[in-house]
Amino acid sequence: MYSLRFPSRFQRFIRAPAGWLSEALSQILEETCKGANEERIFKADIGKWTGVTLMLRLMPEGDVSFLELTFVYRGLILAILASLIIFIGLGILSSSIIPLIGLTVIPIMTYRAGFEISSFLSDFNNILLGLEAEYSRIKIMEDRVRWQLNPKDIGDLYRRLCSKYIKVWGSTYALEYKISEYQRQGLTRDEAIRKVSEEEGIF
Numbered sequence: 001m002y003s004l005r006f007p008s009r010f011q012r013f014i015r016a017p018a019g020w021l022s023e024a025l026s027q028i029l030e031e032t033c034k035g036a037n038e039e040r041i042f043k044a045d046i047g048k049w050t051g052v053t054l055m056l057r058l059m060p061e062g063d064v065s066f067l068e069l070t071f072v073y074r075g076l077i078l079a080i081l082a083s084l085i086i087f088i089g090l091g092i093l094s095s096s097i098i099p100l101i102g103l104t105v106i107p108i109m110t111y112r113a114g115f116e117i118s119s120f121l122s123d124f125n126n127i128l129l130g131l132e133a134e135y136s137r138i139k140i141m142e143d144r145v146r147w148q149l150n151p152k153d154i155g156d157l158y159r160r161l162c163s164k165y166i167k168v169w170g171s172t173y174a175l176e177y178k179i180s181e182y183q184r185q186g187l188t189r190d191e192a193i194r195k196v197s198e199e200e201g202i203f
Contacts, residue, residue, distance in 0.1 A: 018060035047116030051075025
């Protein structure tokens with residue numbers, strides 16, 4: 001069962017840099033404007049003849065990207081108004097209620113627009129998740145090459161991390177949580193320790 005969705009604006013963060021994400025999005029969306037600091041604006045028509053347009057603003061936020069999605073319903077609203085004027089006008093001119101049957105096109109248009117928006121959001125969310133996973137895979141490969149060229153004593157790094165976390169947090173629970181999160185992303189335990197140590201400034 002489908003539920004109609006008519007969002008106006010929402011935001012989300014993507015774990016990928018803006019420059020990389022911009023190139024990927026340009027393959028599926030039309031880029032309309034380039035701003036400063038890698039800021040980009042894209043647009044896309046939702047479905048065919050729905051009168052709904054998506055405006056997407058991409059902004060860099062360090063190593064992640066900030067997306068602001070705005071839906072514009074100008075075309076749909078104009079189509080609904082045109083339908084009201086045409087069919088009500090025909091009803092008045094013909095002194096008949098038969099032309100008013102044509103007003104049933106309005107709920108059909110709104111249902112179809114809502115359906116297309118829901119489908120687009122579902123597909124687009126899957127695309128963004130895929131892009132996050134792809135960038136994570138690329139970053140892991142780059143880190144592995146860099147770590148292999150500059151090996152470190154993982155046991156020493158781990159002991160220094162434990163000392164820091166115990167001093168700050170009173171335990172190593174947060175440290176183990178970070179390590180397990182990186183392992184879920186595809187790193188080995190040693191690689192995850194190396195990753196966390198770099199984040200904590202322990203080299």
